[in-house]
Amino acid sequence: MTNFTFSAISELQPNLWWLSIPFIIVLFLALRAVNQSIKNSVFKSLTNPVFLSISIIALLLVNLNLPYTQFASHSKLLSWLLEPAIVALALPLYQQFTHVRKNLLLIVATCSLGIVNATVVAFLLSILFNAPAQLSASVAALSVTTPISLIVTDSLGGISSLAAALVIFIGLLGALFGFMLFKLINIFNHESQGVAMGTACHAIGTAAAIAEHPKVGAYSSVAMALSALLTAIIVPLLYPFLVNILL
């Protein structure tokens, strides 16, 4: 009887593919529409559609006891499209470059500093906590937008999905508490605030920066685009270097 039930389920599951992709698309678009209609910046950060979509799907899979591998293979088409989408990121990068030519050197230098800091701090913590190599590679590229983090973490041998979740949480924390931190250390300069938010807290931080002041938002967008490029260059070189000299 049990065998019969199992085989019946496994025969049914391949048909679930049509459910996975439309479900993800509808869920995300609906949550984004809700998010866009919210004015309050704290609520806006908390109802981030990527964060909510991932949480809802994760909760569904865990509670319904559905294997992730099956979900992943059903939604493979979406994951494949991530690669051309990353290439398309060159467009906003180019658009931001033309905005900041005169301040470029300082912004590039501070963005790079921020990225190196994020990788070094995470690496030192992984030594302090005696974390396994796979986990330490998973936290090496967190100061960047999620798709870049996914792909860099993957190339370092880390768990890319864990990095993605951490990147989203970091963005949320930054969006919620970043400006309180600036007030605490008495930094009110738009450029300082914007570049710091864009470097440390990427898209979610940038959304909060735009809500704070359009100029802060503009600097944050530039820093976010630059940190995508700089992380892609710096972290794959820096992380193996840190592993070599400190482990």
Added chain:
Amino acid sequence: MKYLLSSAIILLCLACAKLIMHFIGGSFPAPLLAMVILLVLLLSGIVKEQHVKPCASPILNIMPIFFIPAGVGFIEHLGLIKSHWAFLASVMVLVPITTLLLVSSVIAYFKGRENND
């Protein structure tokens, strides 16, 4: 036609990057190299913004949908996350705080703490 050209440029950059990485080896992610190639083409004026825009804009607009399935993958590692929660929590708090403090302080050092623009 414009969609065809735009998608062809993006896919060609990706294909070139994959070929380059295949021949030189190493673990550098090909899509990132492709992004750099496209950026260089745009900055040098070989490819114009309006050539890439028709496909790039809509794909960027719905980009989060593409990484949601990958993002859900953390549920495969719940055991690992539970056993190292203190490490992950401290990374999650200290990485953004130190980065925000460092970057904002360095720029404030050069540009001042108040608004001067």
